[in-house]
Amino acid sequence: MKVSPGNASHIGRRQQQQDAFALSDFDDAEFIEHGGYLAVVADGVGGLAHGAEAADTAVSRFVADYRSKFEQQSVDSALDEALDHANHAVCDAGFYLGCPERMGSTLLAAVIYQGQLYWRSVGDSHLYLCRDGRIGQLNAGHNFARQLQTLANEGIISQQEADTHPERQALEAFLGLNPLPARDRNRQPLPLQDGDVILMCTDGIYAELSDDEMMACLNQTPMAAAQALCDVVLAKQQPHQDNLTALVLAYESKESKPVSWSGRFALYGVIGLFLLMLAEYLA
């Protein structure tokens, strides 16, 4: 199997780049043997002090920690440990900078190991699986909107209150809080198919693009795809464009096959994707 990396990032129209990302060394066969391929993206929380430092700390600590996993350790356990340590690192940084609990970052990490996808997410960065010309989001964001909807469903607040709450987009969970109020993961690793593409992005990308627009960017090499995602967003010239980052991982089950995720077995693929996503929710 083979995983090809793609990444692109841009500051948008903000004064500071508060997105950070990193990928592991995709040529390090020895590490890939037990740790697979790692990609991490973080979005510093802009309303808080030191968002850029928070995102940077989260990513560098997470990658360093995962990179130091020992051979026998499972991917799941290494990911959980890295997430805990990254969170503590952000908390500590907040403490030393004199702004505990007011310095934060989202974090989304994905590992492809032996043909299966493992992920962890805190906050509202998005993870997508693109298969057979279809794109589906694998994680759910930790926005206050989600909690508001539950409160509305339970009759505690009205639907209108939920829909118009000024803090709908506020993050409920981010690195920098101890303990972490929420963390998402897949319960079972997701088996990948030849030609699958994984997209990870911050809100600067997904807030501006429809699923179709994202799909249209992905039908090329991962590096070009990531750049295309940024370019399409920037071409919209939004006056307050947020920082934007896209990571693209293309999975090939065999070394020699070229990337192609359209056409063949489309029906099976679509059915499979739905079953997998259903399984995620039921698990």
Place this chain on the structure above:
Amino acid sequence: MKLIRCERGHYYDSQQHSRCPSCGVPGLDAGNSDAQMQAAPVDAMVTQVRGQAGVADIGVTVAMVRKKIGIDPVVGWLVCIEGPEKGRDYRIRSERNGIGRGADMAICINGDEAISRENHAYISFNPRKASFRIAPGDGRGMTYLNGEEVDVPMPLLAYDRIELGQTHLLFVPLCGEQFNWENQGE
């Protein structure tokens, strides 16, 4: 295309960039390195936008911080009066509390295998009305309130009895008419 990985874990095409375009001076990394970008038509248009960073940040994400008293305070308890964890208490906090076996549940009843891992039921506290409710969970497991099945959200009163799995819980409120964190210490 020849991909190189910079020391901070970014990939870039060394035929297009002499150094990593994703690394750069924070806050100033929108400028020159992009000038070397390939001359695709879309890109030429985009490069101009890229130079314009520095407009005051507006509408940045604001985080929810439990600012009032620094922590998320207890508003009531559930006490296990029958079942594998008999004698234990569980803290209820403001707004929604999921009950389940999983370690990430707000109310974790780990010892009762008959309880769903995630969100077997919910207890919620409405800080504005200082009132509690119990609501059915997401799975198939049943929940009973004083012997009646909970199929819609129901108000909870002091010393109500909740049954789920093999566990019987007694509800003990802290917040209500006599006490509320909102009115304390301001």
